[in-house]
Amino acid sequence: MIGMMYLVLLALLALNVSKEVLDAFVLVDEGLTKTTENFSSRNDVYYAEFNRAAAENPVKAGPWQTKALEVKRRSDELYHYIQDLKLELVTATEGEGTEAIEEGEIIGDEIGKKDDMDKPAEIMIGANKDGKANDLRQALDEFRDFLISIVGEENEEIRHSLESSLDTSDPPPKEGEILTWQEFHFEHWPLVAVITLMSKMQSDVRNAESEILNYLYGQIEAGSFTFNLLEPVVIANSNHIIRGNQYNASVFMAAFDTTQQPIVYVGRYDSTVTDDGTVQYNMIGEEGRDYQTIPIEGGKGVYNVNTAGVTTGWKPWGGIISLKNMDGSFTNKPFRSGFTVAEPSLVVSPTQMLVFYQAIDNPVEVSVPGYPASAISVSINNGRISGRGTNYNVVPTRTGSARVSVSVRENGRTRSMGYKDFRVEKVPDPTPTIAGAPGGTLTLNQILGEIGLKASMPEWFKFGGVSYTITGYTFTAIVQGFDKNIPATSANLSSEMRETIRNLRSGSRIYFNDITAVGPDGSTRYLPTLSIKIR
Structure with a gap:
């Protein structure tokens, strides 16, 4: 609406440079200034959200915060550059010490020579067409191109919006007259109209800044994967196997996406450091001879070893999990695990995640190989645990940690089988x-x-x-x-x-x-x- 009022006033100005029209420009300028302040306030909220997200998860949010801060630097730089030009125009027209400038801000009602057309043209156009409008146009072009480079050419909606709001192309010829962008905006216009135009440019800068910040904030959750946690995890039904029993393990990326099918390699691997400092992992030898791939079920690799005839002791194993990114490339993460073929021992396996969440049901399975479920007792030091058989529900009451302790009853005596510690976190924000x-x-x-x-x-x-x-x-x-x-x-x-x-x-x-x-x-x-x- 403010922009439409500005165009109407320009049309009236072409017909009659009256005091009423000039005063109306002051009102429009005040409205633009208020709109710009609102954009700035909204942008401050975005920057606070970037700081919070980067503090909570530097790896995921940190790179986007860095981009946002660069947007802030460039936006502030252009905004203040335009403000300095406005102050220069008013000072050159009104004189040093003018009451129309107070603490770096322009008081439109105090401008005495609102209708002056000479000074704006002299400073912005110049006698030899070498005025400061040339630098302003270049600054707007560089700012627009910088913002487009952040979102990429393929993001047509934002790109078109930026090209429209920060447009510096020459106007089409009218009645045979060809004007440059500089001449069209700064030649033959009174001071108050030029000041209002530049206030609109400042508003457009803050609006473009807001649009890019909204895009960048959305990218925090739109990274390479459809989940926010990328951590190799091996969960086994037990790490202690009675001789002759079968070892079963699930290998997957937590939290996994069941629509994705990872590739899990088991065997020896090595690593190399690339020129950009990242580490790449690769399997050693020939597939099928030196290492193997394991079957995938529901997004999880399933590794099975028959321990019949296997000696007792620690049996290490590991490999690489390869997961396809949204851009078609692959991310390889190494994992190491192992199992002990020995006497019975404790196993506590979360059935959904590697952490407990406060104040909600967290299902877990508890078992001790070699003992029936009826002989097992389970307790927790944070909240309550309930259930029967091998299926239990844990409801922690506070964040921090929780220890699940397991004991068995045998021959009328109770014997501790150990404990398992878990992190307890708040349920994530919606x-x-x-x-x-x-x-x-x-x-x-x-x-x-x-x-x-x-x-x-x-x-x-x-x-x-x-x-x-x-x-x-x-x-x-x-x-x-x-x-x-x-x-x-x-x-x-x-x-x-x-x-x-x-x-x-x-x-x-x-x-x-x-x-x-x-x-x-x-x-x-x-x-x-x-x-x-x-x-």
């Missing part, structure tokens, strides 16, 4: 969604067809029955150039929100900020902003 989308582009019908927001658990989190309740948020839309904020105390879209959404045009954005949700542990979680673009 992702706010609407119409099933965590962001991006939706139609009005898709949005209005929903009752409200939902808190969706991460795809990698395989525990069923875990849910969060959204307890509040702030709905934000830009209406007539200004932020319209509507608070909510539940997940639902209010009638006022729906009416606002219905009146938005294609390309508009809505934001759900300050989202709070309560999960199974009863604590309040603060979720990231959900940004939706109207298709």
